[in-house]
Amino acid sequence: MTPLLTPQQTADALPYPELAAAIEALLRDTSVVVPARTVQPLAGGGSLFVMPACDARLAITKLITFIPDNASRNRPAIQGDIVVFDAVSGQRTAILDGPTVTARRTAAVSLLAARLLAPRTDGPLLIVGAGVQGRAHLEAFHAGLGVQEVWVASRSPASADALVLHAHRLGMRARRVADADAALAKCPLVVSCTPAQAVALHAQPRADAFVAAVGAFTPRMVEWAPEVCRWLAVQGRLVVDTRDADHEAGDLLQAGINVHALATLADVVRDATTHRRHGPVFFKSCGWAGWDLAAARLALQR
Known part of the structure; x- marks a missing residue:
């Protein structure tokens, strides 16, 4: 059997x-x-x-x-x-x-990227989108980075409150926030895992931020405003999970960014030292059977 x-x-x-x-x-x-x-x-x-x-x-x-x-x-x-x-x-x-x-390996990919690329990993962690991926990323960053504080933003207050309660049960400090854009200024770790049917984030992340953008995994899906992605391309570092992102990374493609020129997570694993730079890091995750x-x-x- x-x-x-x-x-x-x-x-x-x-x-x-x-x-x-x-x-x-x-x-x-x-x-x-x-x-x-x-x-x-x-x-x-x-x-x-x-x-x-x-x-x-x-x-x-x-x-x-x-x-x-x-x-x-x-x-x-x-x-x-x-x-x-x-x-x-x-x-x-x-x-x-x-x-x-799907939930656990996606969160584990973000965890690996944060370990290799995040300027700082102490949090607070901002999670935008309180569904399955929000829960998985909360657990992964708590277990793998030792994050102790999480802020949760969601279109559904009930979903946000449920994720906050889960964080409390894990022994974390947690709260629901109404304005994800305003919360970006306070959180060096950010995970966006919305349904990605419309732009959810319009503000710039912190200069020491690590962003794992998870929700958009087709060219038509989007979470981050195009002008923010273009700002990140100039001021920080863009990394994609695999070369499949060349035709799937909706956030970056809709911003007119040449995704093919960006480093992949495999490039970072092989030589992490060359990919550590000053400024925010935006890690675009689209998914891969690997x-x-x-x-x-x-x-x-x-």
Whole structure:
């Protein structure tokens, strides 16, 4: 019988600090192959994502749907699974919960980027968007950076209050803020993980800020005002998760920025010293099946 991990079992197999380390190890592994993902538009306005990846030992396929307005149906926006195979025998070895892996590996990628690039990591942390990714990033930055204070901004006060309560249960100091733009001046760590259907942030981050921009992962999606992105390109440092961002990083593409010229997280992992500069850091995360492969590798080890 192929192990079918529940959401909780999947989460237990993927602690954030260990997952960030697994992602860094994957970026150093020359056997990793990640083809371009297939994105199939669906009749209801959502998308079906088919994302394969392999290394010398494992092969995976991530098969998930993304339905932006599923909150109105009381359903998660992301649903699906990650199927893991032995790359030599072809045997199916595990099935991981897709939404859980997506949340945790995305947050772990941001954690790794912050470890390598953030001018300072003591917080407070501002989270804009209090959904699944907001919760995952709160947990990841608390577990992996030791962040003790978080500010939460959301269009839904109830969602923000729920995330604040979760932070309190983790022993953190936390509060809801009504104005995300104003909060940027007080927070050196920022995570934007909104639905990215419209600009949510119009102000400039601090000079010592690290921003993980997570919500926009298609050319049409956007969280940050174009003028802010252009200011960051001049005053700070822009880094993307992979070269797939060249055609997916909505925030940067809509700002007219040449994304292809930007460093990737793999470039930073290989030589972090050349990528540390003065000024704010804007890390654009779009997603990649390699992150799911790293999660599968860690889950099978554990």
